[in-house]
Amino acid sequence: MPKPHQLHLGAFLRPTTIHTGAWRYPGALPDANFNFAHLKRFAQTLERGCFDAFFMADHLAVLNMPLEALKRSHTVTSFDPMTLLPALAVVTERLGLIATGSTTFDAPYHVARRFASLDHLSNGRAGWNIVTTSNPDAALNFGLEEHVDHADRYRRGREFFDVVTGLWDSWADDAFVRDAQNGLFFDPGKLHVLNHKGPHFSVRGPLNVARPVQGWPVIVQAGASEAGRQLAAETAEVIFAATPTLEDGRRFYADVKGRMARLGRDPDALKILPGAFVVIGDTDAEARDTRARLDALVHEQSGLAALSIALGHDASGFELDGPLPDIPPSNASKSGRERVLQLAAREGLTVRQLAQRLGGYAGLAMVGTPRGIADQMEEWLITEACDGFNVMFSHVPGGLDDFVDKVVPELQRRGLLRRAYSGPTLRDHLGLRRPPNRFFGG
Amino acid sequence: MPKPHQLHLGAFLRPTTIHTGAWRYPGALPDANFNFAHLKRFAQTLERGCFDAFFMADHLAVLNMPLEALKRSHTVTSFDPMTLLPALAVVTERLGLIATGSTTFDAPYHVARRFASLDHLSNGRAGWNIVTTSNPDAALNFGLEEHVDHADRYRRGREFFDVVTGLWDSWADDAFVRDAQNGLFFDPGKLHVLNHKGPHFSVRGPLNVARPVQGWPVIVQAGASEAGRQLAAETAEVIFAATPTLEDGRRFYADVKGRMARLGRDPDALKILPGAFVVIGDTDAEARDTRARLDALVHEQSGLAALSIALGHDASGFELDGPLPDIPPSNASKSGRERVLQLAAREGLTVRQLAQRLGGYAGLAMVGTPRGIADQMEEWLITEACDGFNVMFSHVPGGLDDFVDKVVPELQRRGLLRRAYSGPTLRDHLGLRRPPNRFFGG
Numbered sequence: 001m002p003k004p005h006q007l008h009l010g011a012f013l014r015p016t017t018i019h020t021g022a023w024r025y026p027g028a029l030p031d032a033n034f035n036f037a038h039l040k041r042f043a044q045t046l047e048r049g050c051f052d053a054f055f056m057a058d059h060l061a062v063l064n065m066p067l068e069a070l071k072r073s074h075t076v077t078s079f080d081p082m083t084l085l086p087a088l089a090v091v092t093e094r095l096g097l098i099a100t101g102s103t104t105f106d107a108p109y110h111v112a113r114r115f116a117s118l119d120h121l122s123n124g125r126a127g128w129n130i131v132t133t134s135n136p137d138a139a140l141n142f143g144l145e146e147h148v149d150h151a152d153r154y155r156r157g158r159e160f161f162d163v164v165t166g167l168w169d170s171w172a173d174d175a176f177v178r179d180a181q182n183g184l185f186f187d188p189g190k191l192h193v194l195n196h197k198g199p200h201f202s203v204r205g206p207l208n209v210a211r212p213v214q215g216w217p218v219i220v221q222a223g224a225s226e227a228g229r230q231l232a233a234e235t236a237e238v239i240f241a242a243t244p245t246l247e248d249g250r251r252f253y254a255d256v257k258g259r260m261a262r263l264g265r266d267p268d269a270l271k272i273l274p275g276a277f278v279v280i281g282d283t284d285a286e287a288r289d290t291r292a293r294l295d296a297l298v299h300e301q302s303g304l305a306a307l308s309i310a311l312g313h314d315a316s317g318f319e320l321d322g323p324l325p326d327i328p329p330s331n332a333s334k335s336g337r338e339r340v341l342q343l344a345a346r347e348g349l350t351v352r353q354l355a356q357r358l359g360g361y362a363g364l365a366m367v368g369t370p371r372g373i374a375d376q377m378e379e380w381l382i383t384e385a386c387d388g389f390n391v392m393f394s395h396v397p398g399g400l401d402d403f404v405d406k407v408v409p410e411l412q413r414r415g416l417l418r419r420a421y422s423g424p425t426l427r428d429h430l431g432l433r434r435p436p437n438r439f440f441g442g
Numbered sequence: 443m444p445k446p447h448q449l450h451l452g453a454f455l456r457p458t459t460i461h462t463g464a465w466r467y468p469g470a471l472p473d474a475n476f477n478f479a480h481l482k483r484f485a486q487t488l489e490r491g492c493f494d495a496f497f498m499a500d501h502l503a504v505l506n507m508p509l510e511a512l513k514r515s516h517t518v519t520s521f522d523p524m525t526l527l528p529a530l531a532v533v534t535e536r537l538g539l540i541a542t543g544s545t546t547f548d549a550p551y552h553v554a555r556r557f558a559s560l561d562h563l564s565n566g567r568a569g570w571n572i573v574t575t576s577n578p579d580a581a582l583n584f585g586l587e588e589h590v591d592h593a594d595r596y597r598r599g600r601e602f603f604d605v606v607t608g609l610w611d612s613w614a615d616d617a618f619v620r621d622a623q624n625g626l627f628f629d630p631g632k633l634h635v636l637n638h639k640g641p642h643f644s645v646r647g648p649l650n651v652a653r654p655v656q657g658w659p660v661i662v663q664a665g666a667s668e669a670g671r672q673l674a675a676e677t678a679e680v681i682f683a684a685t686p687t688l689e690d691g692r693r694f695y696a697d698v699k700g701r702m703a704r705l706g707r708d709p710d711a712l713k714i715l716p717g718a719f720v721v722i723g724d725t726d727a728e729a730r731d732t733r734a735r736l737d738a739l740v741h742e743q744s745g746l747a748a749l750s751i752a753l754g755h756d757a758s759g760f761e762l763d764g765p766l767p768d769i770p771p772s773n774a775s776k777s778g779r780e781r782v783l784q785l786a787a788r789e790g791l792t793v794r795q796l797a798q799r800l801g802g803y804a805g806l807a808m809v810g811t812p813r814g815i816a817d818q819m820e821e822w823l824i825t826e827a828c829d830g831f832n833v834m835f836s837h838v839p840g841g842l843d844d845f846v847d848k849v850v851p852e853l854q855r856r857g858l859l860r861r862a863y864s865g866p867t868l869r870d871h872l873g874l875r876r877p878p879n880r881f882f883g884g
């Protein structure tokens with residue numbers, strides 16, 4: 001009998017909503033992104049909805065956009081993920097807690113230690129989203145004149161991963177005997193000194209934290225390039241994908257799972273969760289109307305900045321209420337530009353509407369009734385376009401509450417989503433095995 | 443009328459007790475250092491006792507001691523302070539939360555961001571203990587063959603401080619207007635881009651966190667050298683001192699406050715808190731007996747390792763039950779060695795007893811009844827040897843509970859310690875002003 005299909009759900013919560021107009025929506029909380037009381041309530045609501053995890057993106061600079069657009073952004077002040085997640089660990093019991101950590105602008109000893117600490121503090125609920133950091137402005141905050149070259153970022157990222165996981169294996173699971181009678185705190189035969197020396201890092205070890213509850217926190221990846229996919233196929237247990245259509249989703253899924261099979265990894269040991277922007281209505285028309293109202297709240301300046309980036313061409317002089325003018329070819333990503341042109345043609349959007357759509361959110365969106373959204377999620381799942389979703393809420397608290405109160409029950413009725421957590425750890429939620437210790441087995 | 447004398451109390455809690463034998467004491471919690479439920483209860487007890495702050499030391503390596511001694515150490519697995527403190531922020535309301543952060547092995551942008559996040563999360567209770575990191579083994583975990591030279595550590599530390607505080611001032615206090623009507627999230631005139639370029643760091647900014655609730659988290663320092671004192675006189679608002687006698691305390695106090703006056707800083711803007719190891723009994727004899735029993739639980743190997751370090755001479759071959767033999771002069775700190783010789787002579791200790799004392803805790807100790815301890819604290823305070831103490835508990839939970847239940851009421855009766863917090867922030871507890879923003883005033 002084949003395993004029943006099961007959706008895994010992450011909640012994309014830095015920012016609390018990716019839609020740049022949403023903080024202005026009636027009833028939305030403009031400061032949600034930076035207000036612990038709100039974030040606590042969101043996490044508790046997600047736990048009630050049996051989500052696998054709370055997911056914190058991270059950026060080591062304010063967003064790289066012109067000040068005219070930046071001043072309208074609700075994400076410009078945010079908690080550091082590794083400060084927020086320990087606090088959320090205290091007010092939740094089961095929800096997984098995934099934070100992004102950069103391999104380009106941090107040191108493996110720090111990252112190993114912090115994620116190990118979070119895993120212990122949360123009793124096995126931590127995940128590390130490995131990023132090589134795409135925002136070039138981050139480099140300027142860390143002593144560099146320009147961003148590290150892409151290939152070198154990924155080579156460094158791979159070695160970083162080896163060091164971090166090696167440090168997590170510093171201690172056997174049963175190293176700490178705490179024998180007060182004989183004054184023996186740990187068994188010295190169960191301590192391994194890493195002594196790593198590689199092209200990017202030289203790290204002696206051992207880590208000054210016991211082996212994580214989960215062995216290793218769950219390894220997450222979000223890279224999309226060839227190098228990113230390969231790193232994911234080799235190391236990741238979850239991928240946050242950005243596949244905008246069902247067809248892209250299937251292609252990406254087959255590509256990455258195929259790479260795994262060729263590497264001898266069980267394709268089931270990695271869950272692929274595309275980001276999905278969800279707008280819920282009691283009718284399809286109501287959902288579409290909510291989206292249109294959200295998009296209308298994106299300021300022209302933010303929209304034009306996003307449109308310029310997507311086109312690789314300055315859009316600030318375009319006639320706002322006319323159609324998209326012809327533009328010369330450029331060096332920008334061809335597929336990205338092609339998608340924008342198709343979108344404008346398909347929906348017959350003016351420059352203003354197109355800019356507002358892009359400034360809001362232009363990736364995979366599910367806009368409809370709870371049943372319609374469940375239908376789409378089910379289709380993605382059973383046609384092997386994903387193992388679940390990283391849900392982006394249209395606005396908070398409304399969009400988040402509606403998802404948990406309306407979409408979750410529909411998914412549960414269909415047997416696609418758990419009604420209660422089956423175990424305490426994030427690995428339990430995701431159906432991932434606990435990695436053995438490379439030095440001590442087990 | 444002169445201001446009434448007021449004690450400021452920090453609790454030195456990484457490790458939960460500095461005494462290396464204490465985890466073996468009857469009724470002690472061997473895993474206290476790495477058990478969130480216990481640490482939570484300790485923090486709440488300290489808040490009941492109106493302590494100014496919970497203080498986390500930090501080490502970026504396991505302690506540098508021989509494996510024979512290390513395997514007996516209860517501190518070898520610990521939470522990262524910046525993971526633990528956000529969690530404790532959620533379960534306390536007033537207690538200050540001070541973490542150690544290294545200027546040698548971290549980046550200013552990370553440190554600025556994390557402490558700013560903690561300050562917001564705790565509503566103004568964060569403090570940053572600036573250390574240049576003394577454990578040479580830390581260097582080996584961060585890509586270096588040997589430790590950075592002392593003078594260079596301090597030059598880097600000073601520039602690090604300038605960058606961090608500059609980043610904290612990135613935003614005016616009233617920058618975030620969140621005007622949903624007009625779509626303006628912040629006032630661009632209230633954003634400052636740091637553009638720091640110095641010998642050690644080049645950091646553009648701005649920080650992606652709003653200005654801390656306290657303006658800046660409280661600046662703490664624990665360096666003892668000439669360079670350490672000077673950095674403290676220039677920048678610190680709290681010093682954790684390690685002055686072992688009343689006389690040393692007065693000298694240190696006069697030295698640092700004198701440096702401040704010469705720099706034009708108000709000496710009251712810095713509080714000096716020596717570490718004090720406290721052993722409480724209902725009688726003096728009972729307290730002395732508790733200390734003797736604690737020392738007897740220090741394993742010979744741990745004691746001999748500590749004795750060897752203090753003497754700068756390998757003590758492992760010494761006759762354990764005889765007196766300290768004559769030893770040749772060495773390069774080790776002269777004052778440290780002299781103190782050990784005096785201690786052995788004064789108390790007539792055998793090598794074993796001396797080793798156990800040093801392996802336990804050999805700095806300032808207050809051993810006696812609650813009234814006797816209050817007498818000593820009062821004497822230090824009124825003779826200008828300190829502004830309070832960084833209390834080290836003999837063992838946990840016993841020593842901590844006894845301090846709050848017995849010593850605190852005695853201090854309150856004498857008017858030396860608050861009976862309730864007068865304000866919400868750590869700056870309020872310490873009587874420190876909120877620093878103005880260097881770019882925007884206020």
Ligand SMILES: Cc1cc2nc3c(=O)[nH]c(=O)nc-3n(C[C@H](O)[C@H](O)[C@H](O)COP(=O)(O)O)c2cc1C
Nearest residue numbers: 057058100131133134222223224225228240241242
């Ligand atoms: C859902 C999702 C979340 C991401 N989160 C982050 C993030 O938090 N921080 C970051 O620097 N990059 C983030 N990225 C960017 C990726 O790490 C990566 O840089 C980007 O997908 C480009 O891939 P490549 O570097 O492999 O070309 C995210 C990407 C996706 C799809």
Ligand SMILES: Cc1cc2nc3c(=O)[nH]c(=O)nc-3n(C[C@H](O)[C@H](O)[C@H](O)COP(=O)(O)O)c2cc1C
Nearest residue numbers: 499500542573575576664665666667670682683684
């Ligand atoms: C009470 C106290 C706490 C300290 N905590 C730490 C610590 O957590 N981490 C650390 O690396 N050094 C710590 N130190 C060491 C000091 O930062 C400093 O390195 C040491 O006092 C030597 O001073 P110097 O470097 O100015 O010579 C502490 C010192 C004292 C007195």
